[in-house]
Amino acid sequence: MSLITSTSPHASVKNNTGAFMRQVIYATLPGLAVLTWQFGWGTVINVLWAVVVALICEGLFLKARGRNVAFYLKDYSAVLTAVLLGLALPPTAPWWLTLVGVGFAIIVAKQLYGGLGMNPFNPAMVGYVLLLISFPVAMTQWIAPGEAPGFVQSLQLFAGQLPVDGLSGATPLDTFRTWAGNETELASHGILHGDLAGQGWEWVNLAFLLGGLYLISRKIITWHIPAGFLAGLAAPALIAWLIDPVRFADPLFHLLSGGAMLGAFFIATDPVSAATSRMGRLVYALLIGVLIWVIRSFGGYPDAVAFSVLLLNLSAPFIDYYTQPRTYGHSKPNRGTAGGGKS
Amino acid sequence: MIRTFFRSRTPKVFDFHGGIHPPEMKHLSNGTEIAPGPLPAQLILPLNMHIGAPAKPLVEPGDRVLKGQMIAEPAGAVSAAIHAPTSGTVSAIGPRPIQHPSGMDAICIVIDTDGRDEWIAHSGISDYTERSPGELVDTIRYAGIAGMGGAGFPTSIKVNLGDHQRVEELVINAVECEPYITADDRLMRERADEIITGIHILQYLLNPRRTLIGIEDNKPEAIKAIKRACKGCDIEIRVVPTKYPSGGEKQLIQLVTGKEVKSGQLPAHVGVVCQNVGTAYAIKRAVINGEPLIQRVTTLTGDGVSQPGNYEVLIGTPVSDLLHHGGVDAGKIGRLVMGGPMMGFTLHSPTVPMVKTTNCIIAASPEELPEPPPEQPCIRCGSCAEVCPANLLPQQLYWHAKNDDLEKAQHHNLMDCIECGACAYVCPSHIPLVQYYRYAKGAVRQQAADQLKADKARQRFEARQARIDAEKAEKEARRQARLEANRKKKEASAAPTVDTAALKQASLEASKAYKAAVKAAKAADAEGAANAAELKAEADRLKEIADKAKAAVRDAGSAAPAAVPAEDVVAKLKKQVGDASSAYKAAVKAAKEAEANGDDSAAALRAQADELKASADKLKAELRDAKAGAPAAAPTAAQADPVSDLKKQVGEASSAYKAAVKTAKEAEENGADNAAELRSKADELKAAADQLKAELRDAKANAPAAVPVQAPTAPPADPLTELKKKVGEVSAAYKAAVKAAKEAEENGAGNAAELRAEADTLKADADHWKAELRDAKAAAPAVAKAPPVPTDQPKMPEASAPQALTQPLTAVDPEAAAKRQKRLKGLKTAYNMAHKQYKEAHAALERAERKEEVSADELIEMQRKVDKLKNKADVARDALDALIEEAKADIRAHTGKDLKTLKLEAARAESALADKKLELDKLASSSGEDALEALNSELKALEAEAQIARKALKQALEEQGLVE
Structure with missing residues (x-):
């Protein structure tokens, strides 16, 4: 036998x-x-x-x-x-x-x-x-x-x-970037005024959101990265839009434009290059979202998912060191690299 | 109110992080009742079925054993007994393959069963509450009960926490969360009452505040049975949701109490004791039924078994017997697992025995538990982190473990991994994560062990270095001390060296002069010159001077060390002595020259020289006194003062007494009233006077003792002996008289005064004789140096010198010398032995320091021993040194010379002899016969002198036992 x-x-x-x-x-x-x-x-x-x-x-x-x-x-x-x-x-x-x-x-x-x-x-x-x-x-x-x-x-x-x-x-993001601050121009471009957000892209993003939700439901990914990503994008967008709606696009426009949903559910969630702990992933994704909004609003490119993701890929190991979960039986989580915090 | 209502209905069950829901597979085996297991032909009982020390066999091959008989006893606290599960014969005690993952063999007791299943006499305890907890703990210990859940920790330790540890919660683990296993499930369904009794015993032993039973909700029948059994008792049932690994001790504690056991601690630290439900059952059987742990319920399951179910198997039953019993198709089995699929071990061979912790045997087909798929790269998906019950980051641990980055792995709390296998179970890349963690943990432990070893080695090295340094420092200190002492000595004798050297020079010159004189005298004698006798006398005088000079040199030598606190007076005196000596020397030289030339002024010069010598001697004496007085001033003063004081006091007391007597007498004569009073006062005064007198006597007796030491420098003539005798006699008489007087006084005898008077007379007598003796002694040298007969002249030194040298030596108490010699020898032996022991211990320490297995404590112990031995050796050496010093001092005291001087004299005599021989050889060819003869006799004299010196040295040495 x-x-x-x-x-x-x-x-x-x-x-x-x-x-x-x-x-x-x-x-x-x-x-x-x-x-x-x-x-x-x-x-x-x-x-x-x-x-x-x-x-x-x-x-x-x-x-x-x-x-x-x-x-x-x-x-x-x-x-x-x-x-x-x-x-x-x-x-x-x-x-x-x-x-x-x-x-x-x-x-x-x-x-x-x-x-x-x-x-x-x-x-x-x-x-x-x-x-x-x-x-x-x-x-x-x-x-x-x-x-x-x-x-x-x-x-x-x-x-x-x-x-x-x-x-x-031009894409809606491109259009808005070109005419940001010019109320009449913004109003005159139909592409910016779809049913929910930018024309065409609103549906694309909703479709990717759908696929993303499927992934979460199948436990292929956790909610942390998409949620962090979208929150990081939407929160500054909301604040800025409330301050100056002519200069800054509204949050929904941001969420449903360009590669937002594709990035949130499919790109940033690549586990290999992302941070790995739950908290780490939240931080990682949140920063990606913020970075996207910053580049979209102030940078030279209409969209910024790729740049933001790559920049945060760089930071992922660092984030991992500082977002370790609290292990069972320990009063607080470990921080930093081995030997850095201790001894 | 609503909240309390809910709390009472559904007791709070907490949650732990992660966990998985693998297919339960319990239906395979939980449908049938517990069936008896097979009675195999052979039982194999490993001695280490439990955690801790292997049990100690109590039987030998060939012994017949009965069912329930203890065949191995617990060895130490953390150990458990082993019993024969059935009757039979012990056929072997030796290594057999067991279920260890390494496939290693272990020592087992093998029993060939006889099929009779004959019980040993046993009886239970019907009412355990009448027994002390200690008794019950012993019962559990000797029933061989060890945790039945899987770890096999000896139960007796877990139930014997001591009074200082308050048990808040007793948690009974009835979770059985691993797939496939249903042993506890069936046990609870069928024997709930016995389990509850076992729990009550545990409650009795531990006295917990609460008792909680945790059962997974996938065992509704068991829950029902337990609920029924503990109706009305203080046991709370906590139904926990089915999730692996809820049955992990820490996880269950968190589930039912919400408490977390701190990393590296035991549940007891948070006031929780966790026991498996099977253990509770075994405790009941042991305490109530008196049955040791010889069988257990084991699940036989897997799709390779035709009759899966639960069997009550004898401990030690080979797995193959159970498989056969359960109808296993050997060809169908792809994997044989002992334990559950999550944490069990695969078996290399079905011949291994089932042990106390074997709760399940899975005989799985290759389809059921297939070969693990090949490992794919980790994509850090984090599924593992989602299911980890310890809330670790398994993906990071894996990464660090794989890279051998143990430091980072530990930083990610590698050691908190419970190896439940949930991470590996969910890993989409099929990475055997647990294996990586086990490897890394092993490496960490190894590293820790290595570190410990290195630390120990370092400690050892440092201790050794410290010891060596200390030794070096001590040596250096000793060397410094010696140097310092030498320097001081040199400093102290720096001034005296001038002096001593001068004295030596003087002495040498005096000798030379003497020799020249002798020569001249001889020559004159030979020529028949008229002044021969005169010359001889002169020579004798010179000899005396030479002797004196020698003595002065000696004194200077011996006095020098004592003159450490050299004072100005001493220095001044020294200078004066030096001056006087040189003046004297010049005078001597001049005199000699004059004599050689036959000048008339020779005598005058000589006289002058003598005068100078006298003054020099006086100065020397003064110097000597000053030197001796400087260090010894205090004691001598202290000694002298009491005597004179006492004398004075005695005088005063006596006169007071006499006055008192007089007044008393007068009073009596006058019939005064106070006469009696006065008399008594007088008596009192007398007593005081007497006491003072006695004190004075004692003081005197002590004082003279020091005097005689310096006295015997000259050979005592017969009158001296006589005088001595006389003094002795008189002294004895005096002492006797004093004694008698004292006694009489004490008794108040009438003749006391008379006796005292007599004693006083005797004392005066003795004093007189003593003074005479002293004078005689002082005069003796002159007497001894009476001009000898010329023909005897060559023999003269031979005759007188030996006397001078040996006489004091004979005065040494031979008994004391022998005693000292003996002591010296003993001390030498003791020192040698102590030193040898020290050296040996030292060597042993050196050896031990090079060995790694020797612990720091042991080394410290050894170090201590070495130090002790060293101390002992040092003490012995000091004692020896002291004794040698004493002996040397004695030599000095007896010969008037210290050992060095004796040695020096011997050496000098030898060299003088050699010189003379050379001279003789030289002269042999050129000189006349007379001169030759003279030289020859001189040579002889020197030879004799040298011999004497040698002898004296040898004798002195032997006398004091200093001969090596």
Whole structure:
């Protein structure tokens, strides 16, 4: 009789990291659907293409690193990175833009750091920021809401065969940033006055919120990061808006514009690069939210999820040291690094 | 009011952080009643089924044992007894594989059962309340009861907290939170009454303020049974929500009391004692039924078993027997777990025995408990942190443990992990987290042990260094002290050295002069010169001078050390002495020259020299007195004063007495009334006078004792002996008379006064003789140095010197010397032994310091011992030194020379002899026969002298036992 000998516990949950990732991917589907509805097939094409690029890059590098390629591809982490980056890219993005972004995200931001679990920065956001800095024009050309191109047009855009200019328009965030403080202009731009917030984007964000709530309900993520994120964004927005509604956008506009919900539920919640304790995650997400509002209101970019997330990724280990929970049997939680507070 | 209503209906159950809800799998085994287990052919009973020291076997292979017979007794406080679970024969006591995760063997008692299941005589205690708690604790201890929940901590310790520890809550753990296990569940359903009795015994022992039973809400039947059984008693039932690990001791305490046990502390610190429900049952069986812990209810479950259920198995039953009993298809088993799936151990082989803590055997198919999936990278999802009951950050612990960053792992409270496995259970990456924590904990413990070891080594090193430094410092201090002493001595004798050197020089010159004179005399004699006799006389005189000079040198030498507090007077005297000596020397030289030249002025010069010498001697004497007086001034004064004072007092008292007597007599004659009074007063005065006289006598007796020491510098002639004898006789007579007088006085005898008078006469007599003796002694040297017959001349030194040297030595009390010698020898041996012991202890300490296993305490102990031995050796050496000093002093006292002088004299004599020999050799070829002869005789004399010196030295040494 050959018996399995192992240490306890001898039972474990049936799910695995791959299932975890897949759940996140599924949760993005409503958002993807609304994006497609509002801005055409571009995003779908982006996502699919990004996934292909990611799998190829990941596979090549796993092989180069002497890892079990199939085993690691099945953790779906590369796919998730690709999906998130694909969702964040403008639907007008040509194929090479996605290729560069995803390739950089997978190879440099993830594999070169040691693969899954070892990357200090969110790979999707690293890829996004690379593209934003390198190709600012291509990265800021969004399609005007309600003028979604057809599938063929989207393919042409993807292939770089169609000039973007004719289709593109400013996003609500961009519009507000341009006319902030000018009451008449702000009032005259219809894009700023959808049913809830900016036209088109309000639905996109609501869809991502829906997917996020699903993740929370499935205990894939906890409420801490989204709540912190949204509160950090909404609170300063509310205060500033109450002080000067012409100069500053209202909180709902902030919450339902740009990448707010995608960032709150899907980007900032990347566990690898986030803070890890409950309190740490709250602090981490809160600061991301605040930073987004600051950059949106005073910075040079219309949106700031990627920058804010990356900046807080940097701070995550530090936050972790100072937000340890109180362990059972201890009167207070430990703070700081080992030996720093004690002895 | 509403709140109180709710509180009374649903007692508050607290919550703990985290926890998981794995599939319970309890339905597999909780449907059937507890069935008897198999009676295996062989029982294997490990000696360490409990936490603590392994039990001590009481049987030997071949012994027949009865069911319930104690076969191993507890070894120490934290230990438990072991009993034979059935009757049979002990077939072996030796290593057998047990359920330890390492797969290590352990010492087991193996019993071949005989199938008769024959009980040993046993009886229970029907009313335990009549017994003292101590008695019951002993019963529990000797029933071998150890925590049945899993840890196996000897129960007797947990129920014997002592009076100082107040137990607030007794918590009975009936949670049974691990999946699969239903042993406690069935036990509660079927034997609730016995469990409650066991709890009552615990209550009796611990006297808790509250007793709480915690049961998970997935055992409704058990809850019902317990509720029924404890109806009307002061036991509260707390139904806790099903959640793993609610049954963890700390978790349950938090659930039912809201208290947290501080990290690193025991529940007792917060006034809680936690006992497993199975333990309560075992306590009941032991106390009421008199049955030791020889069987327990164990769940046999898993889909590899055809008849899963609960079995009452004998402790020591091999797992394979139970599997067989439960209808296990061996081919179907993929994993065999002893304990629950969360915290149990997988078994390497089913031959291992079930022990007191074995609550479950899971024979699982590979599908049921599959091989763990391969480990994936940690994505820090935090699921583990969500379920950790200790509220740790398992993902961080894992990270630090994996990186061997033990410091950070500890900072994240690694040691508070209870290894419940909840984190590993939920980990989506299937990381065996508990294994990492166990590894890290082990490393931390190892590190702590290493640290302790290093600390100990450091302590040891520091202690050793301190000791070595102390030794060095002590040595250095001793060296310094010696240097200081030497320096002081030198300083003290710096001035005297001039003096001593001068004296020595003088002495040497005097000797030379004497020798020259002798030579001259001899030559004159040979020539038949008229002045030969004169010359001889002169030579003798010179000899005397030389002797005196020598004595002066000696005195200076011996006086020098005493002159430490050298005063100005002394210094001045020294200078004067020096001056006088040099003047004298110059005079001597001049005289010698004159003599050599046959000048007339020789005699005049000589006389002058003598005068100078006398003055020098006087000065020397003064100096000596001054020196002796400086340090000894106080004692001598103290000694002298009482005597004169006493004399004075005696005189006064006597005259007072006489006056009183006179007045009394007059009064009597006049028939005065106060005559009697006066008489009594007179008597009183007499008594006072007598007392003073006695005191004076004593003082006198003490005082002269010091005098004779300096007296015998010259050889006593016959008259001296006679005088001595006489003095002795008279003294004895005097003493006797005094005694008689005293007695008479005491008795109030009439002749007291008469006797006293007689004594006084005798005393005067004795004093007279003593004075005469003293004079005679003073005169003796001159007598001894009577001009000898010329022919005897070469022999002269031989004849006189030995006398001079040996005489005082013979005066040494041989008995005292022998005694001292003996003591010296004894002390030497003692010192040698002590020193050897010290050296040995020291070496042992050095060795121990290099060994790691020796604790600091032991080292300190050894250090203490070494110090003690060293002290002993030092004391012995000091005593020895003191005795040697004493002996030296005695030599000095008896020979008038200290050991050094004796040695010096011996050496000088030898060198003089050698010189003379050389001279003789030189002269042999050139000189005439007469000169040769003279030289020869001189040589002989010197030889004799040298021999004498040698002998004296040797004798002195031997006398005092200083010969090594």
